[in-house]
Amino acid sequence: MNKKVFEKINLGGIEVNNRFIRSATVVQKATIDGYVTEDLLDMYRELSEGQVGLIITGTMGIIEGADNSKLLRIHDDSYLEGLKKLVDVAHKNHSKIIPQLGHGGTLQMTKAEIQSFVxxxxxxxxxxxKAGFDGVQVHAAHGFLFSKFLSPYHNRRTDEYGGSLENRTRIMLEVLDSIKTKCGTDFPVFIKINSSDFFENGNGFTFEECKEAAKIFADAGFDAIEISGGAAGGEYGPARSKIHLKEQEAYHKDYAAEIAQEVSIPVILVGGIRSIEVAEDILEETNIEAISLSRPLIREPKLIKRWVEGNTEKAKCISCNRCFNPEGASCIFNK
Ligand SMILES: Cc1cc2nc3c(=O)[nH]c(=O)nc-3n(C[C@H](O)[C@H](O)[C@H](O)COP(=O)(O)O)c2cc1C
Structure with missing residues (x-):
């Protein structure tokens, strides 16, 4: 397919320097109220110095007071000043940056609450x-709120937000509409979804439904779609462990490749990519447009630069998942 890892591309309306993305990674280094800290600026500076094409921030809280776990927040204008600094450190080093917007939450919202949420x-x-971000990503994966709307297991609503897939995708389309109305149709809006919930009993959001949902999202005007899977924890969670061999890498590849054949918007693959050869093969053999990494960039924020400069050894990350740490994600090997 003649796609190269290190080439400038237009990814869903964003000009990026290469096809590597830092996938959304919450690091819990904001203040308790969700403001940007020097620690966070340092982290994003290092990532962008490491030449990753596009940075997706960890999920930011979009409504007030949902939790106090040191996530970044963006629910009022007092957050703008810090967020502008965050954007600036990324742009200074020629990485593009978008926030992941999302919500934990449950489904028992009234229609009025849904409208206000949208x-x-x-x-x-x-x-x-306004802060200067290059677009946004809507988090609809991993068992969080929108993922629950998509899942027939969780979503037992009997109104127009539950039941058929058309109904279960509705809130995300309303969010897209709300964003495009306020920000303009050319403001890029990405979405991250599960290829499957991977429930053992086969209930939940399945790959068959994912393919249909991806088409619905593409037709509605989302600008790119990132394919992940599962819910936090468990053998088939989004961040799987025990990735030692190349064959164990890129565990959502087949799903993303199939979706990439069916939708016209760029498809981004995330989950377990550790070797540049694997990334190159994926781009060569499929219509997938970009490769997203999380844990490898916790251990080696400058991994992409290392690869650009010719040291193409695989990422040092051993996928032990000890980076999941309520005190702030970090790699135990970097201490
Ligand atoms: C510490 C940590 C925090 C994460 N936070 C988020 C998040 O905020 N939003 C999200 O969509 N995924 C989040 N993820 C999942 C990653 O974006 C990614 O989908 C997953 O780790 C698989 O990619 P990897 O094998 O390159 O790590 C997080 C992962 C880790 C390790």
């Missing part, structure tokens, strides 16, 4: 634009 989502996106 509105606040749009406001958060507009704030992102």
């Amino acid at each position: 509105e606040q989502f749009g406001e958060a996106a507009l704030r992102s634009k």
Whole structure:
């Protein structure tokens, strides 16, 4: 397919320097109220010095007071000043940067609450634009709120937000509409979804539904789609362990490749990519447009630069998952 890892591309309306993305990674280094800290600026500076084409921030809270776990927040204008600094450190080193906007939450929302939520989502996106971000990503994977809306196991609503897949995708389309109305149709809006919930009993959001949902999202006007899978924890969670061999890498590849054949928007693959050869083969053999990494960039924030400069040994990350740490994600081997 003649795609190269290190070439400039237009990814869903964002000009990026290469096809490597830092996938959304919450690091819990904001203040308790969710403001940007020097620690965070240092981290994003290092990532961008490491030449990753596009950085997706960890999930940011879009409504007030949902938790206090040191996530970044973007629910009012007081956050703008710090977020502008965050954007600037990335742009200074020629990485593009978008926030991941999302919500934990449950499904028992009234229609009025859904409407207000959709509105606040749009406001958060507009704030992102004002801060200088290059677009936004809507988090609809991993068992969080939108992922629950998509899942027939969790979503037992009997109104127009539950039941058919068309109904279960509705809130995300309303969010897209809210964002595009407030930010303009050319403001890039990406979405991250599960290829499958990977429930053992086969209930939940399946790959068959994922393919249909991907088409719905592409037709509605999302600008790119990132394919992940599962919910936190468990053997088939988004961040799987025990990735030692090349064959164990890129564990959502087959799903993403199939979706990439069916939708016209760029498909991004995330999950277990550790070797540049694996990334190159994926780009060569499939229509997947970009490769997203999380844990390898916790251990080696400058991994992409290392690869650009010719040291193409695989990532040092051993996928032990000890980076999941409520005190702030970090690699135990970097201490
Ligand atoms: C510490 C940590 C925090 C994460 N936070 C998020 C998040 O905020 N949003 C999200 O969509 N995925 C999050 N993920 C999942 C990653 O984006 C990615 O999908 C997963 O780790 C698989 O990619 P990898 O094998 O390159 O790590 C997180 C992963 C880790 C390790």
